[in-house]
Amino acid sequence: MTHDEPRGAVLAAEGRLPAERVALVDLLDRLLAGGVVVSGDLVLSIADIDLVRISVRALIMSVRESGTAAEGGGYDQIGR
Amino acid sequence: MSATVTEGMSVVADAGTYLYAVARDVDVLCPEGLRGVAGQAVRTIARSGLVAYVSTVPLDQFGEEPLRRSMEDLDWLGETAHAHHRVVEAVAAAAPVAPVRLVTVYSGEEQVRRLLDERHDDFVEMLSRVAGRQEWGVKAYVEKAQTAAQPAAPQEREASRQESSSPGTDYLRRRQASLRTREETWRQAGARAERIHDVLRSVAVASRRHRAQDPELSGRDDWMVLNGAYLVDEERAEEFARALDELRGQGIELELTGPWAPYSFTVLEEGGAR
Numbered sequence: 001m002t003h004d005e006p007r008g009a010v011l012a013a014e015g016r017l018p019a020e021r022v023a024l025v026d027l028l029d030r031l032l033a034g035g036v037v038v039s040g041d042l043v044l045s046i047a048d049i050d051l052v053r054i055s056v057r058a059l060i061m062s063v064r065e066s067g068t069a070a071e072g073g074g075y076d077q078i079g080r
Numbered sequence: 081m082s083a084t085v086t087e088g089m090s091v092v093a094d095a096g097t098y099l100y101a102v103a104r105d106v107d108v109l110c111p112e113g114l115r116g117v118a119g120q121a122v123r124t125i126a127r128s129g130l131v132a133y134v135s136t137v138p139l140d141q142f143g144e145e146p147l148r149r150s151m152e153d154l155d156w157l158g159e160t161a162h163a164h165h166r167v168v169e170a171v172a173a174a175a176p177v178a179p180v181r182l183v184t185v186y187s188g189e190e191q192v193r194r195l196l197d198e199r200h201d202d203f204v205e206m207l208s209r210v211a212g213r214q215e216w217g218v219k220a221y222v223e224k225a226q227t228a229a230q231p232a233a234p235q236e237r238e239a240s241r242q243e244s245s246s247p248g249t250d251y252l253r254r255r256q257a258s259l260r261t262r263e264e265t266w267r268q269a270g271a272r273a274e275r276i277h278d279v280l281r282s283v284a285v286a287s288r289r290h291r292a293q294d295p296e297l298s299g300r301d302d303w304m305v306l307n308g309a310y311l312v313d314e315e316r317a318e319e320f321a322r323a324l325d326e327l328r329g330q331g332i333e334l335e336l337t338g339p340w341a342p343y344s345f346t347v348l349e350e351g352g353a354r
Contacts, residue, residue: 022165023337024158025298026217028182029290029307030343031161035181036102036206037348038195 096185097192098137100167101341102203103175105131111170117163118142122170125189127196130203133171134192142185151183172341176211178203179343199348206346213285213311214339216320219293220276220306221333222269266303269332273305276327276334283320284310288344302333309344 098117105126110133114122120135140146150156161182168179186192196203281287292304312320321336328334 022162023298024154024161025293026337027161027165028157029217029293030215030309030340031164031179031182033290034309034343034345034347035179036184036346037181038099038184038199 093187094139095136096139096142096187097134097189098142099180099184099186099192099195100133100135100164101171101180102130102132102178102196102207103171104204104207105129106175111174114167114170115163116167117160119163122167125192125196127193128200130196130200132192132196133167134186134189135167137185139185142183147183168341168343176207177341178206178210178346178348179341202348206348210311210342210345212314213342214314214317215342215344216284216310216312216317216339217337218276218280218306218308218310218324219304219335219337220273220308221300221302221304221335222265223302223331223333269303269305272330272332276332277306277308279323279327280308280310280320283316283323284312286311286345290344305332309340311342311345 098120100116100122110122110124116122116135118135118137118141120137122133122135125132125134141150150160164182168177171177186195277287277289288309290307290309292307295301295304298304310320317339324334324336
């Protein structure tokens with residue numbers, strides 16, 4: 001890559017960040033509003049947790065709400 | 081190890097099976113020495129051409145009650161989320177992967193096998209949709225200076241000077257003008273975010289908008305107007321990044337994260353695949 005390559009292209013070329021360097025807030029967006037959700041035979045899944053008094057409660061609730069909202073209009077069908 | 085459980089029977093166990101991700105069972109290799117949440121070794125469960133990545137977790141930490149408490153502990157949550165992510169990344173490096181939502185704990189291996197059986201077709205379809213594609217995250221911020229109260233436009237200042245009869249009226253007028261400016265700035269930023277999203281979407285095969293992050297957690301005061309996720313063909317990654325770079329500037333700051341495993345595009349809710 002040349003030195004004047006724009007930032008995005010550099011990041012794209014560098015590949016993945018080590019897991020430790022990924023910002024928790026970006027990770028939680030994905031881990032709490034994305035991914036496969038299953039139930040049945042479960043001891044526990046995140047959907048069952050009634051989170052109270054949680055320091056990150058606002059974040060988690062908002063992420064979860066957005067997950068629900070995305071089912072309506074925000075989610076584009078995947079093309080082939 | 082797997083508890084023998086019959087359906088409908090309540091089980092008192094001291095260990096559960098934590099599920100991280102599901103992939104096609106074509107080249108089953110569990111990365112050597114891979115450790116997941118609570119420092120436990122990750123192993124695979126193969127079934128019906130699929131493979132699940134799991135580890136055993138102690139239920140005194142991952143049972144419902146303990147989790148209620150530990151989910152309130154940001155350090156614990158961070159550690160667990162990163163450990164989950166590390167496993168997903170290790171799998172994603174080798175094969176298309178469907179990450180599972182954080183903290184999904186089964187009572188035993190048999191239940192995971194049943195999941196792979198019952199949702200086989202959904203997983204296969206999902207994995208073929210994300211194969212050869214990566215998720216990119218794009219966050220757009222309006223810089224703080226842009227949303228701070230700004231002085232009214234010159235003609236409004238002039239008008240208020242001529243018409244004002246008291247300092248109070250003057251103040252209200254200035255405040256209204258400042259609110260209008262602020263509203264207008266936000267409206268424009270919102271419209272700009274829509275355009276950015278549309279451009280990025282055109283390079284992606286799928287997109288999804290997450291809710292804007294809480295400033296306390298993102299660590300930024302700036303107003304987040306877009307928190308998007310885009311599923312992009314691997315060979316178009318640089319094109320996507322270039323499109324993003326062209327959208328930079330004019331008071332909007334864009335932040336690119338990724339590539340991510342396709343977390344935002346493997347949502348499989350109970351009761352049906354999308």
